Amino acid sequence: MPGPLRRRLRSDDLTGKPDHALVGVVRIPEMQQSPVRAISRRVLFALGALFAAVFIVYLDRDGYRDVQDNELSFLDCLYYATVSLSTTGYGDITPFAPEARLINVLVITPLRVMFLIVLVGTTLEVLTERSRQALKIQRWRSKVRNHTVVVGYGTKGKTAVNAMIGDGTKPSEIVVVDSNQTVLDSAASNGLVTVRGDATRSDVLRLAGAQHASAIVIATNRDDTAVLATLTARELAPRAKIVASIREAENTHLIRQSGANSVVVSSETAGRLLGLATSTPAVVEVIEDLLTPDAGYAIAERDVEHDELGASPQHLVDIVLGVVRSGRLHRVDDSEVDAIESGDRLLYVRKGPA
Template sequence: MDLPGVERVTGRVAVVLTLAVAALSVLVGILGIVDPGASFGPFADVVPASASETAEFTGAITGFLMVGSALGLRRGLRAAWYSTMILLPVTAAQGVVQATPYSVPLVVLSVLAFPVLAVARGRFDRRISLSTSKLAAGIALVGVQAYGTVGTWALRDGFPAVETPLDAFYYTLVTASTVGYGDVTPATQEARLFSLSVLVLGTASFAIALGALLGPALEARFASALGRMTQSQLESLDGHVVVAGYGDLTEPILEELRAAGRELVVLTDDDEAASRLRERDVNVLVADPSDEASLERVNVDRARAVVAATNDDGQDALDILTVRETHPDVRVVAAATERENEAKLRRAGADTVISPAVIGARFIARSAFGDRKAEREAEDVGLDAALDEDA
């Protein structure tokens, strides 16, 4: 198998392992809380009970963080790779400290996942892109929690129940989220005024955060209703086939690819064709296939191949040139409408050029003389050989 194929498979294994570790971390944490009396492993006698209980509670939290990292890995984010490499030793250590029979698979899987992530590092090279609203939401949440925690601790004389910085953080969180259990209350005028400021700023920061999170979700619902691909769907494309342009010659190619179960996305600036394709649940991005930005949006660098097969050899050549200039390692397969254009498409950068008219003529001529083998080959011919890296 070629190196890009190895990296792609290793990357998928890394995502699966990360999700498995996340699920085990949450499950083991919950089981440890339900069955706190369990004790197992070489460190069971030396680990303090308080440390084991803490690891059980924090294990579930770490598991949820791992889920976020796994989703980031699926999008190829380098930041998610770093966070996973940090969290895997944490989950392994928590499993050891929990000292329960349930934690053994967690420790083993965490240890196994670490080298797989290390080998697949090159697969996760996408930079994280945060919108202004998401950055504002994150800064607001962190800022309010820091403001409330520091302020509550500084004014702890006005909060009789606040004895540690953790108590101050707890009070800030329940106040900012409007939960307000009532177990910590301000006892002085100054503390009450400060609590009001935490309440106002906290509710505002949570509102900003909800807007930043729910906005993309609503966008996804609207995009689904309108038959459009969302940004997250585009970013998750991997090992797919990019079909550059759409024409009469493209239709049987789409049928062949879908019958083979290959993930694909059509890149066309024809709104009418895009609408018809969406009705058949074909992934479409309405954009110019010869535009570099359009190719970036459909993750052409992660594509298995690019297929340029419309009825316009000139446009196909332009699309091929754009792909080859920006992504020289991506395999490009082209179909030549005119036989004399085969050499031109190869010079444009196509790895494989197929002339349907010439191939069809040869099969017809052989079949006319009773060549049954030619008839069977004509029925079975497809794109698999053209898309194969070793073809």
């Protein structure tokens, strides 16, 4: 790789920075909670602390006195607890018995602190967000393995993620890399880990754990970016399966030379479907059904079962489209796969979820 290009990929290396410096670059999804529920919980906590203080003061009301030396009523206890927990403290009701003062120190004061923490919980949550994210990033980076990295979360990337999730992949096992914060926010809202940055830089892909990924999907909007991102990904992950999408068929050989295992030409694929739709729209409908895993039928791949060894793939219960042997796909009518062998994988049509 030319010197200036390599320097471009390695300048401002992010992987050597501490985890707290990566907050805003790497984002780990959080459990979503409605604002009404969050506020309601805090109000209930505050009311619980308040009435706990009222109950304690009321039980020990003989140890308190007001400015007129009157016995405390329940309303007086509620009033004292309210002004005490809010730290207003008018001083018109005070504990004078040693027991009351001890309880005030050991119980009322902690309740006061808890009450204030609940009231300013939103501020504290904002202040501690960076620390919590840094800790989550540290834990995630130490554990992430055999996941899928998706470069680009535009129309193609989002559709690819939806297809993987519909096929059974957990959102937590997918990492999205993009430089657009808006689309990353959309990905994070769907439970995906996101990394903000240029995927042609090796340090950005390292943050996404590309070196430990089992698959990398390149779904950028430009072919030159896709080639460079594929080249960088292959250098980091020699054994990962890289699937890349390009717009123009003439760039297929470039991206394969860069290290892509599979290449999808988006413009030609869409063009073929458009052409088919003019004369045989039902064919397009079937193809769309096969490409949608969460309804109808879907194309899938599976291991050969023991009782299928030696059988012809054309005579199985499942509709077999091809046989993968030694990493190579054979059509079902290929004479080389007349009999199924151990280690083969079947490309077949399966019924999707109801």
